[in-house]
Amino acid sequence: MLKKIAIDMDEVIAHPNARFSEWYERDYGIKITQEDLFRTGKKFYHYAGDEKYRKYLFEKGFFKDLPVIPDSQEVVKWLSGYYEIFIVTAAMEFRNSMEDKYDWLQKYFPFLSWKNFVFCGRKDMILTDFLIDDHVKNLETFPGTGILYNAPHNLENTAFHRVNNWKDIKLYFEKEKTGIINH
Amino acid sequence: MLKKIAIDMDEVIAHPNARFSEWYERDYGIKITQEDLFRTGKKFYHYAGDEKYRKYLFEKGFFKDLPVIPDSQEVVKWLSGYYEIFIVTAAMEFRNSMEDKYDWLQKYFPFLSWKNFVFCGRKDMILTDFLIDDHVKNLETFPGTGILYNAPHNLENTAFHRVNNWKDIKLYFEKEKTGIINH
Secondary structure, three states: OOOEEEEOOEOOOEOHHHHHHHHHHHHHOOOOOHHHHHHHOOOHHHHHOOOHHHHHHHOOOOOOOOOEOOOHHHHHHHHOOOOEEEEEEOHHHOHHHHHHHHHHHHHHOOOOOHHHEEEOOOOOOEOOOEEEEOOHHHHHOOOOEEEEEOOHHHOOOOOOEEEOOHHHHHHHHHHHOOOOOOO | OOOEEEEOOEOOOEOHHHHHHHHHHHHHOOOOOHHHHHHHOOOHHHHHOOOHHHHHHHOOOOOOOOOEOOOHHHHHHHHOOOOEEEEEEOHHHOHHHHHHHHHHHHHHOOOOOHHHEEEOOOOOOEOOOEEEEOOHHHHHOOOOEEEEEOOHHHOOOOOOEEEOOHHHHHHHHHHHOOOOOOO
16 A cells, blocks of 8 residues: 655745735735745735735635745655655635635646645545655644644744755655555 | 544435536426435436436536535534544545645634644545445545444445434444443
8 A cells, every 4th residue: 555645735835925925016006025024924914914814815816826945846746656645725814716716726746646635624534655845733632743844934843854846855755655654 | 532524425424416406407407306316326417327426526516515414514513612524525636626626625614723734645545534435435445433324325334433414423423432432
């Protein structure tokens, strides 16, 4: 039986911060970059100092056609040859995100089956061997091996194995699949 | 820490067969009852001999305002005092069902949090202590204790503890919570 990897969506394979930035520039003519967020360790709406940007998460269309995180398609496709892949996203807070997220997955990850999509609120009842996520709180309650995807809001955490990009993830699982990594 | 119960939606707390029956009567002027299905051990669209009825599952509105299975609201509310309740439904085959199902849960089970809703394709990566489901295939791959909710399409199964209605479920968990049942 193949080992299972659960993969988060936002800021791991999809890039909502790019949409925030686009809408902020539309609203105010000022560009907030990913580098601004990393420099300050803040989420977009905290950096912007405007809760309106968090509210955008509840709007239809916010999650539609988000940019894909570099290399995620190629590496997830490669991983799917050795592991069972589940996309596990905490979509339930955002009722209007579900169809956008579903369509996005079918468009950008067409090699994955809908059988392996999970939209949930919490992740402590997900039973897979690995979880790749940018939120420490999700990894802390996850019973398997947590892998922290580098993000502005998790820079201080040292408890989990950190990956900076999908090339790092490929390197990690190239070792894991041959049994070199002991968990 | 409270034990966790995962509860399926369709034909466990919501009643799609009632919608099938309503639309069949609208289309052909003939009423197919739940008793007809139980007598023959068939799913609605197999009994009707018309694959069109399975296709209705993909339409917007099919899952909207479905009747609630008797006593499920009261018993789930009671259970939520002693267990953590998750609603786990294989919605992912039906992209257009998600918003209807979400709205239905918020309307008829307002005491449950969206944090505890799970829309998935498979249930073998759900980590709870119990799963109440009408599909044997979901219980067979579930690592916890499976409880089979009586349905026309599962009458022959004897491998799982069968409950006929929500009164049965209350009786089961009245014993379980005091430790009388050994799994």
